[in-house]
Amino acid sequence: xxxxxxxxxxxxxxxxxxxxxxxxxxxxxxxxxxxxxxxxxxxxxxxxxxxxxxxxxxxxxxxxxxxxxxxxxxxxxxxxxxxxxxxxxxxxxxxxxxxxxxxxxxxxxxxxx
Amino acid sequence: xxxxxxxxxxxxxxxxxxxxxxxxxxxxxxxxxxxxxxxxxxxxxxxxxxxxxxxxxxxxxxxxxxxxxxxxxxxxxxxxxxxxxxxxxxxxxxxxxxxxxxxxxxxxxxxxxxxx
Numbered sequence: 246x247x248x249x250x251x252x253x254x255x256x257x258x259x260x261x262x263x264x265x266x267x268x269x270x271x272x273x274x275x276x277x278x279x280x281x282x283x284x285x286x287x288x289x290x291x292x293x294x295x296x297x298x299x300x301x302x303x304x305x306x307x308x309x310x311x312x313x314x315x316x317x318x319x320x321x322x323x324x325x326x327x328x329x330x331x332x333x334x335x336x337x338x339x340x341x342x343x344x345x346x347x348x349x350x351x352x353x354x355x356x357x358x
Numbered sequence: 359x360x361x362x363x364x365x366x367x368x369x370x371x372x373x374x375x376x377x378x379x380x381x382x383x384x385x386x387x388x389x390x391x392x393x394x395x396x397x398x399x400x401x402x403x404x405x406x407x408x409x410x411x412x413x414x415x416x417x418x419x420x421x422x423x424x425x426x427x428x429x430x431x432x433x434x435x436x437x438x439x440x441x442x443x444x445x446x447x448x449x450x451x452x453x454x455x456x457x458x459x460x461x462x463x464x465x466x467x468x469x470x471x472x473x474x
């Protein structure tokens with residue numbers, strides 16, 4: 246079975262600084278997708294960024310980018326120019342041969358003004 | 359357009375009672391998912407619908423849990439004889455995906471279930 250590990254239960258960053266959230270996964274599949282979701286206190290899960298495993302190029306979405314290392318099975322999220330609104334739980338998720346998402350335990354990000 | 363909606367937003371029930379949780383997916387989305395979020399277990403997959411059929415029910419924790427989807431739209435998750443360990447936030451998501459993978463799943467705000 247696939248597993249996703251987020252080794253940082255909590256992280257903090259100063260406003261306008263850069264922070265990197267870690268994620269590793271375990272799979273024997275070759276074709277899969279990886280996601281970062283954000284969950285603010287409102288509980289609404291919001292997609293931050295998506296990466297196809299067959300693409301070598303790292304995905305970017307404005308201030309958010311990933312460092313995807315397929316051989317190492319690592320998928321970290323970098324948030325640049327952090328904003329107060331970035332404070333939330335961040336979940337790394339894997340989707341392989343089935344439609345379901347497999348989530349990590351999450352990282353709580355605090356942004357300090 | 360309207361997102362995924364869930365009702366009720368909060369539900370308190372007594373142990374042993376049955377509860378029904380409702381999910382209205384985004385119009386036109388063929389895939390629908392139920393997940394459970396609890397402090398101890400994190401986010402767990404429960405069941406996946408493609409249209410009205412459920413090709414993957416592997417996450418349902420016991421036979422007290424069931425779900426259906428009608429008209430390729432609304433879905434209801436039913437928990438019979440609720441137990442305290444059923445207390446959690448139940449999240450519903452939908453996606454336009456059919457047999458393809460990698461579609462974004464759009465989540466609803468969840469239903470917080472508390473079993474007393």
